Amino acid sequence: MSEKNDKKLLDKIISLCKRRGFVFPSSEIYEGFSAVYDLGPYGVELSNNIKNYWWREVVQLRDDIVGLDAAIFMNPKTWEASGHIKNLSDPLTECKKCHSRLRLDNLLEDFGVFADEKMSEDEINKLFAKNSQKIKCPNCGAKDFTKAKKFNLLVKSNLGNFTGDWEKDPSYLRGETCQGIYVNYKNILDSSRVKIPFGVAQIGKAFRNEITARQFIFRTREFEQMEMQYFIDPDSYKKHYEDLKKWRYDFYLNLGIKEENLRWHKHENLNFYCKEAYDIEYNYPFGFKELEGIHARGNYDLTQHSKYSGKDLSYTDPKSNKKFIPHVVESSAGVGRTLLAVLCDAYSEEKENDRIVLKLNNKIAPIKIAVFPLLKNKLELVKKAKEIFDKLKYNWRCEFDDHGNIGKRYRRQDEIGTPFCLTVDFDSLKDDTVTIRNRDSMKQERINIDKLNNFFIEKI
Ligand code: GAP
DSSP: OOOOOOHHHHHHHHHHHHHSSEEEETGGGTTTTTOEEEEEHHHHHHHHHHHHHHHHIIIIOOEOOOOOOOOSSTTTTTHHHHHHHOEEEEEEBBTTTOOOOEHHHHHHHHHOOOTTTTTTHHHHHHHHHHHHHOOOOTTTTTOOOOOOOOOOOOOOOTTOOOSSOOOSSOOEEETTTTHHHHHHHHHEEEEEEESSSSSEEEEEEEEOOOOOTGGGSSSSSSEEEEEEEEEEEEGGGHHHHHHHEEEEEHHHHHOOOOGGGGEEEESSOOOOTSEEEEEEEETTTTEEEEEEEEEEOOOOHHHHHHHHHHHOOOEOOTTTTEOOOOOOEEEEEHHHHHHHHHHHHEEEEEEGGGGEEEEEOOOTOOOSEEESOHHHTHHHHHHHHHHHHHHTTSSEEEEEESSSSSHHHHHHHHHTTOOOEEEEEEEHHHSSSEEEEETTTEEEEEGGGGHHHHHHHHHH
């Protein structure tokens, strides 16, 4: 599929997210807070379903991967060892006219100039100077900018520091979740029955002071990651890396994402310790962008933590007695980016049916079954519908709705991606059957109430 550049589509998705309670700008009554978002009632269901599906695939169904929930705050030495204090930075420039602060590589990209993420301050400023004629401020159109400076993205905090001068000796909100995994590697090895090769998985919040807020929830300052670090013998890296790539790509297909909207991006300029790095990219309304990174990180992380902590993080193979510092192949995905990808992929406008519908995969749809009494003012119908709802809700996330006419209720459920709507009508009172309407085909079928459980087990 060709790369998208569809601002209108993005606007429609943002509008649906607000209108139907998926995503709200943070603290909106105070004009919001840039690059921070809240998940509304359906957004949190969708996000939980994505995370639960990831956890099931990555931890529950694998006997070689265990879970972890490390704290957001860590000893600040962690970030020295990992290199984030020195290197987690983006080039920042300022428009001299309107004083907008802009991330220079993004600004250049908007004008068809591509900067490598590893360029030094000097290199990117040279590239900037070479193209300065065509680069305009997106906010005021001026062409006059300050020289770019590297801006560190780690978010500082005063946690644990009571001196009032905490900026000199800050703690940090974690910039990625995987550091919690590396520093616990030995604890996990000593306390559980894992042996190399094994993985440690974690889902959690991370924070980065991203310079520019754009593309909705694609790039935010507070975000959630789903990361898995797989510790291996360096000699077997190629096989593990290829297995990991295939497994992670299939994850998105199983989540219902159309293959034509996925592609691989190979990193050409690698960090010195990195053996290989690929991203899985999704064709968002603003083009193919990183959804997940799958990187072969060598033994850099454990070596650094061993050096800075003074602790031995080597591993001795119990069979061969071979001693080594394990290498890591990593899978690192964003919850928000996955949520945005599944929303974009599922969004369809059906003019012929006069509806917008989210064709979400059943397993991640926020609401699985909506239960309606045909008429709100017929007590027998409402009572029977409530009885059915009260039984189904123990197994599936259901919603009871008796507002407006059935057509409007269907439209509302279509927009939040509910795969099944169940209606109790006058026939239900006579023969104990209900109508099930399928979201995608819009077809209806009659099902006996005592067969509902089996029907939904099979379909969901
Ligand atoms: N541990 C490796 C790591 O953190 P990364 O490429 O910086 O690598 C991994 O981030 C994933 O985290 C990305 O593929 C993306 O899905 C998500 N991510 C990173 N920064 C983000 C941001 N500012 N907003 C939303 N998601 C982000």
